[in-house]
Amino acid sequence: MKTKLKDIAEVIRSKNAGPYELTFDIIFKDWDTYQTACDKKIINEEIIAKLYHIPVEDVINIIEFKPAKAIKATIVRPMASGELGETDVYGAQQHAPLVDLEVEL
Template identity: 30%
Template sequence: MTKLRNVCRHIRSKQAGPFWVTMDIWFDSAENFQRYKDSPGLSPEVFEKLFGTDPDLVRKIPVPDFDLVKISYPRANPQGGMVERDMHSGQQYVRLLDVELEGPSGID
């Protein structure tokens, strides 16, 4: 299986207001974008497992002009709350680095 870190040139996470986080995933080529943009490794269920979010609220937006997939999900706790560990959500992407991706054929 291919890990996300091996097919991306940049991955970033950031706050999208006090209640949401956005991940920007830039693939290293148009071919890899097409191959992995719909991978089960980027499914709402993976975000539920990694970030404890409701999979029904996860939003995934492919942006082919930039070989980018943008994924937004609600924060488990509001920004600045008592249990805040990453105020600007800048470190949330790290959990995605080792996510395994599979292409349309299911074999990678």
């Protein structure tokens, strides 16, 4: 069954992980959905690279963080925080592509 990530996650957010990296947090609504998401690897390097139009090598890591029912993904920031022309110094508006991501559970 396909569903949008926003329908199974309680929180989807992005933030700086230093001036050269962005981290995305997906916190799931319940334990069963979190475990299924982890088992099926619905968030993986290829998906993140495709969503953010970056090479797979720029996906630094994907971490399953069980205490928070969360999956965290970190990427190389396409533009350093505060660099001339960069429009989101805090990285707080970069999660939008994840919101409507359709996943198979």
